[in-house]
Amino acid sequence: xxxxxxxxxxxxxxxxxxxxxxxxxxxxxxxxxxxxxxxxxxxxxxxxxxxxxxxxxxxxxxxxxxxxxxxxxxxxxxxxxxxxxxxxxxxxxxxxxxxxxxxxxxxxxxxxx
Amino acid sequence: xxxxxxxxxxxxxxxxxxxxxxxxxxxxxxxxxxxxxxxxxxxxxxxxxxxxxxxxxxxxxxxxxxxxxxxxxxxxxxxxxxxxxxxxxxxxxxxxxxxxxxxxxxxxxxxxxx
Numbered sequence: 001x002x003x004x005x006x007x008x009x010x011x012x013x014x015x016x017x018x019x020x021x022x023x024x025x026x027x028x029x030x031x032x033x034x035x036x037x038x039x040x041x042x043x044x045x046x047x048x049x050x051x052x053x054x055x056x057x058x059x060x061x062x063x064x065x066x067x068x069x070x071x072x073x074x075x076x077x078x079x080x081x082x083x084x085x086x087x088x089x090x091x092x093x094x095x096x097x098x099x100x101x102x103x104x105x106x107x108x109x110x111x112x113x
Numbered sequence: 114x115x116x117x118x119x120x121x122x123x124x125x126x127x128x129x130x131x132x133x134x135x136x137x138x139x140x141x142x143x144x145x146x147x148x149x150x151x152x153x154x155x156x157x158x159x160x161x162x163x164x165x166x167x168x169x170x171x172x173x174x175x176x177x178x179x180x181x182x183x184x185x186x187x188x189x190x191x192x193x194x195x196x197x198x199x200x201x202x203x204x205x206x207x208x209x210x211x212x213x214x215x216x217x218x219x220x221x222x223x224x225x226x227x
Contacts, residue, residue, distance in 0.1 A: 032213050043117075043203050043218030044156070051213065089156065099146045099207055099216060100169040103156035 002028045006090060006104035014112055019080045021107045023073040023090035030092035033066055033073050034101065038087045047088075048075075080111045114139060117206050117219035125225045131192040134222045138185050138206030144168075145187040146216065147179060150201040159202075162187055163209075191224075199226045 005024045013019050023033070031052050036044035050057045050066045050073070057064045063076040077084050087108045091101040118137045126132050138145050147159040158171040162181035179189040185206070191198055201223050205216035 034215065036218075041220075043205070043220050046215040046217065049213065049215060091156075093213075099144050099161050099163075099205070099214060100158050100171070101146075101216070102158065103148075105155045 002026070002102060004028070004090065004092060004102055004104040006088075006107045008105055008107070010108040010110055012110045012112065013080055015081060017080055019077040019084065019109055019111070021075040021088050021090075021109065023075065023104055025071050025092060025104075028071070028092055028094075028102070029068075030094060032093045033064075034091045034093065035062075035064055035073075035075050036089045036091060036103075038089060038106065044089055077109075080109075082111045082113050085109055085111050117204055117217050119202075119204050119219040119222050121222060122220065123223045123225075125227060126194050127227055128194055128196060130194050131190065132194060132224060133188055133190045134202055134204075134224075136187045136189075136204030136206075136219060138187070138204075139217055142206035142208055142217070143185055144207045144209060144214070145181055145185060146205045146207075147187070147189050148203045148205065149173075150203055150221070151199075156203070159189065194226045196226050199224060 003026045034049045035047045038044040048064045061078045065074045087106040089106040090104045144163045146161040150156045161169040165181045181187045201221045203221045205218045207214040207216045
């Protein structure tokens with residue numbers, strides 16, 4: 001069955017450092033991969049989308065890589081700030097299934113000042 | 114532009130009852146998806162509606178149903194509630210269909226079944 005794994009343990013880093021979060025998947029051939037941020041008690045907020053034929057995507061301090069051979073995506077936040085503390089979710093979408101996204105369990109990021 | 118709104122925000126129901134949750138998408142968005150979020154299972158896709166038609170359905174029992182109106186507003190219904198239905202129900206809207214579209218989530222409805 002399809003499986004998406006994100007590090008379930010919280011990631012604690014110091015302010016100013018680069019945070020790297022991992023999303024691994026099996027038994028899946030996604031056409032797109034999305035990353036969302038979720039704060040407690042709130043709905044997820046879209047951050048970045050990367051297509052299967054793209055290796056890397058950047059947006060301000062965020063960078064996403066997508067390796068379909070390794071079946072892995074890495075999400076980087078450079079110069080991290082305490083305000084970046086949240087849970088980050090990766091979501092995969094196949095080519096012809098509308099907006100049906102399969103989400104990973106999320107990784108909680110804690111940035112300490 | 115107003116975001117996705119969901120009503121009610123909190124709901125307490127008893128086992129065996131039924132519940133209806135409402136979602137108003139961002140103006141102009143035609144696709145509405147519903148997700149269930151629990152600590153154990155995470156975010157799980159329930160169904161998606163596009164132009165009043167259910168386009169995709171997740172792996173949930175038939176007790177979970179939904180519909181979309183001509184103004185794109187959507188409702189989901191859960192009948193014969195079980196304790197395990199306690200969850201945060203999230204609605205997301207997007208401009209069109211396709212996983213290449215970013216989805217805008219509402220704040221969710223927190224359902225507690227006692």
